[in-house]
Structure formats: structure tokens, C-alpha cells
Amino acid sequence: MSGIDRFDPDAFIRSPGKYAGDDVGLPTAGMSVEWQRGMVRLAGMPAPIESSPARWKQIQADADAFMSRWHEQATALGWTTGNLFGFDPQQRDGNVGLVIDIRGDRVVALTRDFAALKTAQGHRWHYRLMPDDSRPIWALRGGL
């Protein structure tokens, strides 16, 4: 994987030149500008009212871990922002993007249709590609 080994929003804010590539200091290392900005936004968002602080921290950690390891593959395989970060508060049936659904598990494989994950106990399960018609979680109102 080229470029950023582990995306650090704090480092990005402190020294955007580290990720320099265009006039706003965003990276050219494979991660899209939208994802970079979304990650920065997500890292600074307080927990929305719908979420417990612990759950929100988990989402932030999952996003960080996933993007650090898989963002290039996700891009190449066609996973969209909605596929990864989609969340619609009006839909209460658990239909969320991959990153929101990781819940502390570990992504071990990514294909165009599904992601294979392992729980902390080593049990494997598949996340199946969901629609990308939801706005990313960092666009939640009142998040910032």
C-alpha cells in the first residue's frame, strides 16, 4: 500500500503538507479527497444524539482502521462512500455501510460484493454490499 500507512486526522490537521498533493493539502496517495475530508470530519465529530459515546468511538476507530488498510482496495473494487459510510437515521433496520457495521471486528478480505470479517474470537462472517443511497455518517446533522 502506498502513501499513508495509517491515517492520522490530528496529524493531517497539524501538518497538511504531509499529505500534500493539491492546493488544499489533501493527499494523492490513493484516498479520495471526499474520504480524506470525511475522515477528518468524522474524527472531530461528537457523538450524535442517536449514538452512545462508546459506540461512536467504535465507529471512529473502525473507520480509521479500515481506511488505513483497505481504502485503495475499496476504491479499486468500486465501493462507494455510501457503501462504506452510508447511514440513514430514518432507516431503522440496520442497513448501514460496511464501516458502520464493523463493530470492532476485523476486515480480512474485500471483494466487489462482500467483505469478510473476523470477530475478536476469530469467527468469520460476511458483510454483503448494501445500497449506496444513504448519506455518509459524517454528514449527519448536528454532528459538528
Next chain:
Amino acid sequence: MIVLSPSVANCRTFRSGIGSGTDLTTTVAQCRTTVANSRSCCLSAYNHKNIWLPSGKVSHESATVGDIFAGSRGTPPEQQAEGTKKPRTGRGFAGLGGVGGRGARLQRYPFRTLNATPFGETGQPTIAEEGPDLMENEEIDRDDVAADVPLRNAMLTWNIGGDALVVEHPDAEFVSASYSRSVGACFNDPLARGGDYDWPRLTDDRRLAVLLGWAFQAVARDGVNPADMERALAVIPEYRSLSAGR
């Protein structure tokens, strides 16, 4: 009447047509061409807020899967009288840690597993290879969902805070498409191999143990309704035998 099939409804061309207001007939024709000529045109497209059909605009909230696949008439949300809309169910925001409700899972479009990926062939037939029947005049029969599913081919699917479904893998009729989590026979997918479970080589006892372990986790950790889980597992004859003490 144009009947939407998964192969058409899930096509990117079709999806872009929905968004841009392109005439549906033209869009479907383009999709057919795309489906016939390409192995990479389909992605999940179900759960679109608004689907345009010749008979009018169908909202995913007002249309059943039968409505959508039969091309029949959903009532646009804006024309629905207040109070007649289907109430949202649920007790919280599943995605953010609450426990969600049980939606009508079959309202959405299913999606298709790709035949080819950057990592190689999946071994599954392409849409074109499966013939034109998949492109048109296809409806999902809900009764199929309740048919027995041999343990060897059983795939357990569920959603966080939702319900569960056991279907035969591969899910040729896409009845499980709106469930985001799956275990079991989906481990057969060549792209998923190399993991912990070599599903075809497992004994039935081990397969059942894997499924039951995940059923427990789905209920205890993911908030799936236990009665739904029991109902889902009951389509597996081996599970019924176990429950009956045989």
C-alpha cells in the same frame, strides 16, 4: 408492462437512468445491452427511494417486492394521504447502537454476485449465460423462502437489530439481498476461501455448530429477534432433527 428483473434493476446504467430521469424503456434497453456485453454491470440497486415504472413512481416504502418486480403501481409518497403511509417500525437506530425494528425485508431489489472480479472468476454463471429469463418476467415467490434448505447449502443472513433468513446458497432468487450479514454456505465462495471454514469439507455436525454459534451471536450481540432466528433456522431439516432430539 415492463417487468424489472434483478439483472436490469441492479444495473448501474439503470441506476443512473433513475437519477437522471431517463426514459425507462430506453434505460432498460441499454441495460440489456450492457448485461449482454459486460460482466461487470451489476451492483446492488435495491432500496432506491423512488423507482420510475411505466405505471408511475413507486416508493420503496409503498411498494412490495411483488409490486416492483411486476411493474405495478406504487403510490408516490407525495400522493399518499397523511396517515396512510406505512409507519416506520423499530425501537431505535440500529446502525448506531440501538435495536432496530423489523422491516419488510423483501421490499428491496436484490443484487447479483459478479461472475468476474479483479481476483478471478467466481465460477458463477453470468447473467447472459443464465439466459434471458432472468432479465424479464421474473418474480420472487415468497413461498420459496420457506422451502427446506439442506444444511450443506444453508446460508444464514441477518441484519443488526432486524430479523434473520436462511436461504440456499447461491441465492439465485436474491431473496436475501437486503440482509447485510451472512455466514454458512457463503463461505463456499471462491473469493472467501482460505478462511476458517472449508464449508464443503465440514461434517454436518460442525456445520450446524457453526450456524448455531452465529445464530446465538446474532441474537445476543446483534439484536436479532430470537423467534425470527428460530423460524429462520427451522427451514434446515438437520436443525429440525436436532431440535426434535433425533
